[in-house]
Amino acid sequence: MKKKTFYKRKIKHTGAISLGVDKLITEAERSLIPREFKHYLPLLEPLELLLLKKALKTINSSKTPFMHFSQKVLSLAKAELGKNPNLEFLAANIAYELRQLDDLEKIAKASKNYFTLIPLIKGLVAKNSLNRAIANIRIVEARLSTDDLIYQIDFYLAKSLYSVAKGNLTDGLFQLLSAKEFLSSYENEIGVLYANTLRTQILLQECEILLSMSRYTKAYDIINSGLSLAKKIDHKVLIALFELYYGNYLIEFMNEPEVGNQHHRKAAAIARSLMNPYLIAKTLMTIGSNLHLQKNIEEGIKFCKHAEKMFQKMGDFQEQAITINKIAGLEIAYGQISAATNRLLNLESKRINNPQTVLNLTLAFLKADDLDSAELYLEKARTALRGRGDLAGEFYLIYFEGFIEFCSGNFSKAEFLFANAQEFAELSKLEQLSLKASLQLVSVLVLKNIAKPSKRNFKKAKIAILDLQGHIKKDEHSQDYNELEFFKASLLFSNREYLQAEKIFKRLEKYYSNLQLFEKINAVQDYLHRIENYRQLGFLNSKSSQLASFDEFERTPAPLLVSSKKVNRNEIIELGTHPILLLILSSSGLPLYSHYFTDVFGKIDETLVSGFLGAIISFTEKMSEGTKTSYLKQGFLQGIKHGDFDILLEPAENCIVALVTDKESYLIRKQLKRFTEELNVLFLKEEEPIIVLGEENRFYVDSLVKRIF
Structure with a gap:
């Protein structure tokens, strides 16, 4: 039996036979119709074609044909809502293409053709009105048959968009596979x-x-x-x-x-x-999010913000959410952590299912040294990514877990997790992410050597740097190359090869200044400032304390530690903090215990330091009178900057712990907190700290200092 043609199947729904587009629309008139809409013409009935023909006479071919034609069709459909069902289907699709979602809803609501619900479903997904979208999907499913060829395929496309918005990417692909199979079966008829x-x-x-x-x-x-x-x-x-x-x-x-x-x-x-406003916004967002590669992050943020406003005006909240995440990613790279965090938290409150939001929040809180919040959002990311099949998302779950351990000072666990992330990315053929993990692995090895200097740690970090150095093209304008150079200079600094480190840091200072990456500029300038201090102290050229010369390993072939791919990394870590003197003071400021870590900076008179701190503490406690608790116990007095040294303070039971260091960092503050917490365990057993810190218990405190610092 001969199959029915597509146009005869259309009779079932329109009740009339088209006289043919060629007989009603001349070639000159057809030329005014944008190519993007010509395939809709066979759907239109004779009266609808005549309406369109009349409208074409008013179109000026010298103007933008796409937008001019689109607005004419929308005007025709809205002028007589409910009277031209196939023209309304065309108008509804145009409204969706332009993201004129309010017009789309008006047309679909008034139309007697339920096929207009299909572009409406797409529009509702864009607006994140997913409950309304599924309700309309069920209406169409109840009425649509396999005879409705073109509409059936378009319906699969709409259902795919809905599945993706709900986080079910696998079902989204399945709907597209169904559309492909249906299209292959009826291609000749369509x-x-x-x-x-x-x-x-x-x-x-x-x-x-x-x-x-x-x-x-x-x-x-x-x-x-x-x-x-x-x-x-x-x-x-x-x-x-x-x-x-x-x-x-x-x-x-x-x-x-x-x-x-x-x-x-x-x-x-x-x-x-x-x-086309939607296409313009999409282009602005895409180009803007990549402008950081052209050393223009600030301009990239402007592009993306303009696109975000356009999507908001259209009511396309799905695209707006993607754009907000792009803006936040650029702001994080630009060092605007607070702005990015607020932007992302506001987006999260709108309940748009986009795992990138919680992943970016995890990164933002890591950058802000708020590990508790970072851990919370990492767990949210696990939930959001479950079942999506998102390989990059799965990579970042491992990567960020490693970063949290890294910031907590658990370097061995961080090393293990970054190695796992690198292997996962390698197996998943995510080359850029594989290299991202590889470079972070290098940073852990460098910091392990700084925290616990030894020939073994130094050599391991050195070999890792040399391996990546062999796989990254030497280009002083390359972000990948300069990231690795930063870690090389940091390792040189930790080995007291200050002149070699200084040469690299000075070049990096210019590079990061051109990019206006302030976090990285500060890290580099801090190193340069400390090198200058060491020069004034007169031991800049001393090599007596070096673990090994960096050049000694240059002649040794480096074993392959990571894959030979390029690197993409934005993170900068704090390196090279040196504790100098630890003091435990009574509540009144009397010294109860002291421990020198190094005398390279010269001996510091602990009596003078304790007297200075005692005066500051007495003053803050006086200011606390009349309040519920002290400034110090509330954490308002966390440290004092004094010349080239930082003095960090932590309140303990009946006493205060002070740590003099050449520079405050997250790691050294974490170590001080841990020391204080363990010291409190001992204090809880005694009434007076002066008794606890007698000679019989000094051994316990000495071992605690050695174990933690």
Whole structure:
């Protein structure tokens, strides 16, 4: 039995036979219709075609045809709502393409054609109105049949968007697979033009999902096929979107920003020519989020903020959430941690299902040294990523756990976790992330040598640096190269090879200043300041305390520690803090115990220090009178900066612990807190600390100092 054609199947729903587009629309009039909408023409009835024909006479071909035609069709549909069902279907799709979501809702609500609910579902997903979206999905499912060929495929596309918004990426891909199979079965009946348009839309959504799952290799094949097909049918909107994704692939996976930016510029040119607001916003967001690679983070933030406002005005909260995460990522890189955190917390309160939000919050709290909050959001990220199949997300769960251990001073566990993250990324073929973990692994090894200097730790860190050095191109403008140079200089500094370290740090200071990366500038300048202090003290060129010369290992072949890929890393750590003197004082400021860690800075008179601290403490306690508790116990007096030294304070039971150090850092503060907590255990057993710190208990405190510091 001969199959029915698509156009005859359409009779079931329209009640009339089309007289044919060619008989009603002339070639000159067809030229005024943008290529992106010509495939809709066979759906229109004769009266609807005549309405469109009348409207085409008022279109000025010298103006932007895409936007001019779009607005004309929307005006036609809204002028007589409920009277032209197929024209309303076209108008609803146009409203969704332009993200004029309010117009979309008006048209769908008034239309007698339930097919307009399909673009409405897409619009509701964009608005994050997921409950309304599923309600309309159920309505369409109850009425749609396999006879409704074109609408059935479009419905699969809508359901895929809904599944992705709910966090079920696997089901999103399954819906697209169903759309492909359906299209293959009925391609001849639908017609080549419409079939190719639908196939390209399927490929676009598949590409978006694969990129969000970091399946770059598969995404690359989809991008190539989709871009080729989009060019074949001359669908400029789809061409521009594929160009954006191709650029992202080249930048994020292939680490080729210059080539990637060329594709982004092509997309920008199309967006300008079409004047499509959604496409313009998407392009601004994509280009802006990559401007940090061109040493222009501030401009990138401006681009993304403009895009975010455009998406907000459209009501596309899904794209707005993606853009906010891009802005926050740039702000974190720019050192604007507080602004990024507030932005992300506000986004989280809107309950948009985007795991990147909680992952970025984890990073922001790590940067702010708020490990408790970082751990909390890492657990939220585990929940958000469960079942998504997001490889990059799974990588960051391991990576951030390692970072938390790293910041807590648990270097061995951090080393283990970063090695696991590197291996996971390697197996998942996430080359950039593999190198990110590899460089962080280097930073742990460097810091282990600083915390516990030894030939073994120094050599291990040295070998790791040399290995990565052999795989990263020597380019003084490369972020990867300069990140590794920072760790090399830090290791040199820890080995007291100050002149070699100074040379690298001075170059890095210029590099980071050009990028306006203030966190990194501060870290480098702190090293340079301390090197200058050592020069004035007269021991800058002394090598008597070096563990081994850095050059000794240059002649030794380095074993392969990590994979030979490029690196992408933004994090900077605090290195090289040296404790000098620990004091335990009574509540009145009398010295009860002292311990010198080094005399390289010269002996410090502990009586003078305790007297100075006693005066400060007495003053703050006097200021606390009339309040519920003391300033010191509340943590308002945490330290004192005095010349080239920092004095850190921690209140204990009936006494105060003071640590004199050349520089405060998160790690040294963490060690001081831990020492105080363990000291409190002993104090709880005695009434007076003066008794506890007698000669019979001094051995206990000495061993505690040795164990923790």
